[in-house]
Amino acid sequence: xxxxxxxxxxxxxxxxxxxxxxAGNGHSLALAARRTDRLxxxxxxxxxxxxxxxxxxxxxxxxxxxxxFEVFAAAARDLGGLDRVVVNAGLGKGGRIxxxxxxxxxETALTNVVAALAQCEAAMExxxxxxxxxxxxxSSVSAMRGMPGxxxxxxxTKAAVAHLEGIHSDLLGRGGHDIAVTTVYPGYIASEMxxxxxxxxxxxxDTETGCRAKVEAIDSEVAKAVVPAWPWxxxxxVLRHAPLPVVRRLV
Numbered sequence: 001x002x003x004x005x006x007x008x009x010x011x012x013x014x015x016x017x018x019x020x021x022x023a024g025n026g027h028s029l030a031l032a033a034r035r036t037d038r039l040x041x042x043x044x045x046x047x048x049x050x051x052x053x054x055x056x057x058x059x060x061x062x063x064x065x066x067x068x069f070e071v072f073a074a075a076a077r078d079l080g081g082l083d084r085v086v087v088n089a090g091l092g093k094g095g096r097i098x099x100x101x102x103x104x105x106x107e108t109a110l111t112n113v114v115a116a117l118a119q120c121e122a123a124m125e126x127x128x129x130x131x132x133x134x135x136x137x138x139s140s141v142s143a144m145r146g147m148p149g150x151x152x153x154x155x156x157t158k159a160a161v162a163h164l165e166g167i168h169s170d171l172l173g174r175g176g177h178d179i180a181v182t183t184v185y186p187g188y189i190a191s192e193m194x195x196x197x198x199x200x201x202x203x204x205x206d207t208e209t210g211c212r213a214k215v216e217a218i219d220s221e222v223a224k225a226v227v228p229a230w231p232w233x234x235x236x237x238v239l240r241h242a243p244l245p246v247v248r249r250l251v
Contacts, residue, residue, distance in 0.1 A: 002083035002134050006030040006075050008062055008119060009089030011038035014138075014189060017211030018086065018218075023050045025215075030075035030082065032060035033089070054079065062089045062115035072122040084134040085123035086218070087116050087161075094153040105153040112157035120164055124179075132178040136218050137161055141187045141232055144239035145247050168223060180221045184214055187232030203231055 005022050009015040011033035019029055023046045031039050039057040046055050056078050058071045076082045091111045095101025120135060127133030140158040147155035161183075168181035188203060189210030205213075205228055217225035226233045239247055 001026070004028045004030065004079040004082050005084045005086065006032065006072065006082050006123075007086045007088055008032045008060060011035040011042065014186070014207065014211055014214065015086075015088045016042050017207050018088070018215055020046060020049075021211055021215045023053045023055065025219075026050075026053065028054035028079055030056045030058065030079060032058040032071055032075070034059065034061050060089075062119060063110055065115070065118040068115070068118045069122045072119075072126065076126055081130060082123070082126055082133065084136060084218070085119070085126075086136040086138065087119045087123070088136075088138045089115065089119070090138070090157075092154050094150050096149045097152050101150075108153050109157055112154070113160045116161050116164070120167060124167060127179045128177075131176065134180045134182065134218075134221060135167065136182045136184060137164055138214075139183055139185050141185050141226060141236050141239065143185065144236050145244070148248060165223070181223065182218055182221055183224050184217055185224065185226045185232075185236060186210060186214060187226070187228060187235070203235075 005027045007015050007019055007029065010019050010031035015033070019031055019042060023029055029046070031042065033039055036057065036059045043055045043057050046053065056075060058075060060067060060071045062068055072082070089111065091108045094105045094108045116137065120137065123133065123135050127135065139162040140155070142151060142155040143158035143162045146152065162185070165181065165183050171177070171179055171181065187205065189205055190207050209228060213227035217227050226236045238250065
């Protein structure tokens with residue numbers, strides 16, 4: 001079992017939901033996020049339900065790239081090594097391209113792509129040193145095609161993150177290691193990120209269902225997983241291959 005799990009963006013929403021499930025499954029946790037008050041509350045909740053697990057919390061702004069490396073190293077020291085890193089921190093803000101929301105789109109791009117790259121770098125350095133580990137990158141079904149309106153930048157960043165599977169390609173040419181890479185493509189899952197959206201996406205699943213599907217996919221260590229499998233696996237195929245006008249009607 002990949003015992004020690006680091007999750008970024010763990011203070012709320014899907015990150016916190018995955019943390020609860022991993023703890024219930026006996027994993028030790030390193031939880032990192034900007035909002036340390038929420039992290040401490042989550043830690044107390046997890047320990048009340050699972051007093052046998054080890055839970056550490058770290059203040060982390062993933063756009064501070066130096067801090068990413070410092071926190072990952074500290075978590076590795078505190079837990080005696082990291083077995084799995086879940087690159088979960090991200091933003092969903094933004095606006096239609098050309099609508100004057102460049103700063104919001106830029107913030108989303110820097111958080112979802114550049115900061116994710118820093119997290120992958122820090123995780124893989126550690127895994128290469130130990131010749132073992134599991135890198136998990138959270139993408140989105142929106143990465144399958146260009147999305148309209150306020151989703152355009154977010155979808156583009158998630159497509160970029162998905163193509164970090166080149167890390168997996170690197171591993172195929174190496175022997176003598178136990179390092180896995182998983183890219184997770186969640187469908188629409190209720191979370192704090194989308195709670196204030198006026199028009200909720202179709203076919204949204206509740207947070208608990210979505211988080212359990214994500215953890216199950218992560219534990220299986222498959223290279224790619226669309227979750228929940230129903231209805232998002234067939235929908236993702238349509239998004240990839242249908243003409244853009246058809247995709248526009250779907251989303």
